[in-house]
Amino acid sequence: MYKAVVYVTLRESVLDPQGNAVKGALNTLGFTEVNNVRVGKYMELELGAADRAQAEERVRDMCEKLLANTVVEDYRFEIVEG
Amino acid sequence: MRAAVIVFPGSNADVDLYNAVEDVMQVPVDYVWHTETDLSAYDAILLPGGFSYGDYLRCGAIARFSPVMEQVVKAAEAGKLVMGICNGFQILTEAGLLPGVLLRNRSLKFRCKLSELRVENNQTPFTRDYAQGEVIRIPIAHGEGNYYCDEKTLAALKANNQIVFRYHGENPNGSLDDIAGICNEKGNVLGMMPHPERAVHKWMTSDDGRRMFTSILNTWRERNRVTAHA
Numbered sequence: 001m002y003k004a005v006v007y008v009t010l011r012e013s014v015l016d017p018q019g020n021a022v023k024g025a026l027n028t029l030g031f032t033e034v035n036n037v038r039v040g041k042y043m044e045l046e047l048g049a050a051d052r053a054q055a056e057e058r059v060r061d062m063c064e065k066l067l068a069n070t071v072v073e074d075y076r077f078e079i080v081e082g
Numbered sequence: 083m084r085a086a087v088i089v090f091p092g093s094n095a096d097v098d099l100y101n102a103v104e105d106v107m108q109v110p111v112d113y114v115w116h117t118e119t120d121l122s123a124y125d126a127i128l129l130p131g132g133f134s135y136g137d138y139l140r141c142g143a144i145a146r147f148s149p150v151m152e153q154v155v156k157a158a159e160a161g162k163l164v165m166g167i168c169n170g171f172q173i174l175t176e177a178g179l180l181p182g183v184l185l186r187n188r189s190l191k192f193r194c195k196l197s198e199l200r201v202e203n204n205q206t207p208f209t210r211d212y213a214q215g216e217v218i219r220i221p222i223a224h225g226e227g228n229y230y231c232d233e234k235t236l237a238a239l240k241a242n243n244q245i246v247f248r249y250h251g252e253n254p255n256g257s258l259d260d261i262a263g264i265c266n267e268k269g270n271v272l273g274m275m276p277h278p279e280r281a282v283h284k285w286m287t288s289d290d291g292r293r294m295f296t297s298i299l300n301t302w303r304e305r306n307r308v309t310a311h312a
Contacts, residue, residue, distance in 0.1 A: 015256075017186055017188050017190050017256075018186065018190065021190060066139070066143060066144075069143065071182065071183045072183050072185065072230060
């Protein structure tokens with residue numbers, strides 16, 4: 001059994017109003033060292049893949065097709081044995 | 083002519099759209115469930131607003147893989163008229179029938195108000211009954227209508243005259259270049275965030291949306307060489 005941990009975030013070139021609002025709130029709370037916040041998505045996928053290479057290939061395909069919209073989002077993932 | 087209003091789980095403007103087609107175009111119209119795999123009976127395919135699949139993951143991301151969408155793509159390729167409003171627009175961008183994407187409103191607020199639009203292209207099958215540059219009043223109701231695309235795509239949209247509507251005055255969502263609605267290169271697929279189906283009678287505060295529906299009908303009549311009756 002493998003587990004994929006997928007992170008999806010808005011590309012750096014795309015304005016993230018949610019991240020900006022969170023940054024503003026943190027600054028207001030006194031966390032003045034926070035210069036930038038990007039809000040993204042975190043997903044855990046349990047996979048019945050045969051091996052790690054296959055799992056990686058399939059998850060990449062899932063990200064390209066559904067999990068991220070690559071027009072505005074970047075994704076990265078880790079495969080862990082679980 | 084026969085029109086289809088596609089219904090996804092979570093669509094909520096389907097009844098408004100159906101009524102607008104019935105009231106203004108006075109042609110047969112059917113609700114078509116998202117599992118349908120045959121759209122050959124329809125001349126115009128309309129994707130309504132709402133929150134298909136609860137907007138899970140991204141707006142339109144899951145609806146885009148509904149069985150009916152393969153047929154919507156085929157219909158678009160065959161030159162049939164396809165119009166997506168609000169969530170329908172989001173689904174069309176996710177499906178790749180229209181370029182770009184709709185992001186969270188820059189203000190992070192859900193905006194529900196009457197908005198002013200400028201008709202930037204009245205040469206489309208959906209806008210021929212408007213005057214070029216005319217300002218019309220159409221309501222909006224969305225939290226994710228902030229149109230975005232890369233610079234290259236924006237340049238192409240401009241070069242091909244694909245920007246059909248821009249917000250006039252206040253831009254309610256921070257969309258790139260004040261874009262409110264675009265069409266594909268061929269002009270037979272249109273997506274827009276504002277709701278013309280909610281502005282088809284005087285009692286709705288505005289009836290400026292009527293002419294989108296008359297435009298569709300007149301386009302169909304012309305294509306089928308049927309004389310339009312005034």
